[in-house]
């Protein structure tokens with residue numbers, strides 16, 4: 448048997464890789480979930496084990512890992528990459544089964560709204576573990592997008608504070624995390640909507656549906672139906688479906704996902720984390736110095752995606768003037784070469800804010816990729832590393848990651864883990 452030591456993980460523990468393992472070794476076998484396929488996932492799975500105090504040896508199959516010395520009770524509740532530890536099934540393995548879509552990572556409410564550039568939720572759960580975030584601590588996502596971090600933190604009992612410049616992102620984040628507490632009220636309103644359904648179907652007019660939604664009191668119920676409305680708008684735009692049929696089908700599916708979530712909370716006795724989400728600018732965070740226990744985020748990848756154009760239709764329905772809005776969206780501001788210059792300036796400010804609000808000795812993980820502009824690669828990854836280090840964040844991990852599904856457009860991104868100070 449041969450063991451190679453591979454240095455420190457963010458929790459300061461050593462991890463090992465075994466080339467050969469004898470069948471006689473003691474300890475439990477930890478089995479990776481069947482969807483775990485990539486090298487970066489194996490790397491994160493190993494960091495997860497270290498974060499929970501395990502010593503381990505990876506067997507030749509790469510899917511079975513011999514583990515010993517860790518807290519298996521806690522690990523079973525929190526792991527993202529393992530299906531079994533010994534004969535105990537992980538909670539995550541049951542979470543992913545609560546899925547109304549064909550996509551393995553769109554379980555519970557993650558699927559609601561087809562936002563471009565969503566995080567992979569399993570990776571986020573793992574990173575929360577690797578960064579050593581415990582129940583009751585607070586994690587920040589200053590670019591929360593579709594709310595992936597908020598939902599994953601909520602599931603682990605970690606509190607989150609989230610911002611996005613876009614009201615559409617704030618709405619998605621709220622609905623995915625908050626609606627489960629208002630399921631009975633949402634179902635009550637669904638009866639009213641169904642009573643009106645025939646009238647709505649005859650007219651098939653977006654305006655009538657919007658008027659009905661606006662007749663609900665402002666708050667979680669109205670937010671839920673507004674989200675269903677925007678999902679239907681997006682379906683109609685992209686797939687040329689009948690609007691009202693798409694709306695009714697989506698609402699029914701969204702309610703089923705909330706029922707799944709409520710059942711999961713009961714079955715697993717989950718203590719959910721709290722979420723504070725609001726429209727806000729990552730360049731000027733309304734947070735005190737050294738007030739968060741971790742940061743996990745994905746900023747715009749230079750000028751790669753036009754977040755305003757992608758969601759212009761939905762933003763207009765939310766009453767947003769998209770021309771003016773462009774001036775505050777990072778990566779979208781300006782024209783031609785000026786856009787890259789403005790992006791760099793904005794990211795310096797955003798990194799300064801992240802460093803200011805993070806507690807010393809804690810971790811900030813940024814997922815980011817290079818972009819291509821007029822055939823030239825813009826090296827956003829190196830730029831972010833350099834600028835973060837200037838602001839007191841030291842890089843301790845740089846994990847190369849495939850972007851599965853977007854392989855023709857963007858092939859890779861990086862998971863950068865920084866520690867403040869150090």
Ligand SMILES: C[S@@+](CC[C@H](N)C(=O)[O-])C[C@H]1O[C@@H](n2cnc3c(N)ncnc32)[C@H](O)[C@@H]1O
Pocket residue numbers: 562564565566567589590591592593594595596610611612613616727728729730744745746747748754775776777778
């Ligand atoms: C890569 S996406 C985040 C995706 C997210 N991780 C998810 O899972 O959906 C980047 C986000 O940054 C937001 N953004 C752009 N400029 C911003 C700013 N000045 N302040 C806060 N958020 C901003 C965009 O609206 C977009 O949602």
